[in-house]
Amino acid sequence: MTELPALSGKVALVTGASRGIGYGVAEALVARGDRVCITGRNEDALKEAVDKLGSDRVIGVAGKAHDEAHQAVAVERVMEAFGRVDFLVNNAGTNPVFGPIADLDLNVARKVFETNVISALGFAQRTWHAWQKDNGGAIVNIASVAGLSPSPFIAAYGVSKAALINLTAQLAHEFAPGVRVNAIAPAVVKTKFAAALYEGREEEAAAGYPLGRLGVPSDIGGAAAFLTSEQSAWVTGQTLVVDGGIFLNAGVA
Numbered sequence: 001m002t003e004l005p006a007l008s009g010k011v012a013l014v015t016g017a018s019r020g021i022g023y024g025v026a027e028a029l030v031a032r033g034d035r036v037c038i039t040g041r042n043e044d045a046l047k048e049a050v051d052k053l054g055s056d057r058v059i060g061v062a063g064k065a066h067d068e069a070h071q072a073v074a075v076e077r078v079m080e081a082f083g084r085v086d087f088l089v090n091n092a093g094t095n096p097v098f099g100p101i102a103d104l105d106l107n108v109a110r111k112v113f114e115t116n117v118i119s120a121l122g123f124a125q126r127t128w129h130a131w132q133k134d135n136g137g138a139i140v141n142i143a144s145v146a147g148l149s150p151s152p153f154i155a156a157y158g159v160s161k162a163a164l165i166n167l168t169a170q171l172a173h174e175f176a177p178g179v180r181v182n183a184i185a186p187a188v189v190k191t192k193f194a195a196a197l198y199e200g201r202e203e204e205a206a207a208g209y210p211l212g213r214l215g216v217p218s219d220i221g222g223a224a225a226f227l228t229s230e231q232s233a234w235v236t237g238q239t240l241v242v243d244g245g246i247f248l249n250a251g252v253a
Contacts, residue, residue, distance in 0.1 A: 004054060008033035011082040012228065013074065015065050015123060016092030018045040020191035021142060023053075024217025025089050028225040030057055037061060037078040037085075039070070039092065065092035065119040066111075075126040086137040087228040088127045090120035090164075093142065093157075095193070101155035109156050116160035117167060124171055128179065136178040138228045141168050142220065143183040145243050149250075161185070165239050172237030180236040182227045187243035189215035210245030 012029045016022040018040030026036050026049070035057045040046040046060040061077050063070030078085050094115040097108050120141055131137065146154060147161025165183050172181035188205065206214050223242050226232055241247060 004057065005031065005033040007035065007057075010034045010086045010228075011036070011078065011084050012087035012089060013037045013039075013078050013085050013123070013127060014089040014091060015039045015074075015119070017089075018042060018049045018060075020193050021186070021189055021217050021220045022089070022091035023049055024219075024221035025091060025140075025142075025224040026053055026058065026221075028218065028221030029087070029228070030054060032225060032229075034087070035082050037074065037081065039063060039065065039074050064115075065123075066114040068122060071119070071122045071126055075123070075130050079130055084135065085127050085131045086135075088123055088132075088137070088139045089142065089224055089228075090123055090139070091142040092119055093193075095154055095157040097156060098153050100153065101159075104156055112156045112160050113163070116157070117163045120164060121167060121171075124181075128175065132175070132179045134178075137180075138232075139171065139175070139179060139181040140224050140227045141165075141181070141183040142224075143168070143185045143239060145185050145187045145241065145247065148185055148239075148241070148247075168239065169237045176236060180227075180232070182232070182235060182237065183239040184220060184223050184227070185239050185241045185243070186215055186220050187246045189217060189220060191217060208246060208249060209243075210248050213244065215242065215244060 012034050014026045017026045017038035026038050037059050039061050043062040046062050050058050050060040059081050061074040143164045144161040146158035147165050151158030168183040
């Protein structure tokens with residue numbers, strides 16, 4: 001990014017942000033003047049992302065999202081570096097298995113829930129106690145349309161995202177009125193994470209979307225920027241579906 005806007009005075013923590021949707025969210029927040037801490041598993045990829053976003057306003061903390069020690073360090077680092085943490089975007093997620101849920105290894109199911117749900121709760125607890133409880137803010141959980149309806153062959157992922165959507169409502173109720181908590185449920189977004197769903201057949205995959213294309217990370221970044229802005233000051237406990245209109249086709253023969 002060549003030109004940075006004036007600082008907004010706000011600070012965000014975005015998990016799983018070295019690439020893909022998380023990076024798109026971080027980019028949108030930096031573009032409006034926020035300072036941002038991003039996390040990711042790969043230290044080299046994280047450093048590259050920080051350099052691209054602007055190391056004068058962005059820091060990175062490497063680690064696995066479900067690791068409680070990493071959660072603690074990430075929140076401590078953002079507080080040390082910036083003195084506050086107004087916004088949390090829980091984007092870190094995993095989907096390591098493809099197949100029927102009847103044959104799902106339960107240890108894999110546990111891993112999916114640890115990363116997709118429990119880590120989001122852990123980060124939310126820590127940002128709440130570190131800053132938001134007394135100062136307010138907003139939390140955005142990146143869910144999925146897979147959490148809104150049956151998701152064949154990625155059922156564990158879908159069930160975990162359904163749980164994340166419910167967690168969003170629970171946190172919104174408990175953290176009100178000072179902290180707003182919402183979720184975003186994207187359909188297929190063009191990232192490495194979702195590559196198996198469209199790679200080599202993107203035109204075919206996009207054909208079912210009324211808006212005529214798959215999503216890109218900036219689509220979700222824009223939604224996250226809205227949900228962490230004053231423009232959404234009366235919105236909490238909601239799941240914003242960002243799906244290119246694909247749900248409009250539900251029930252169409």
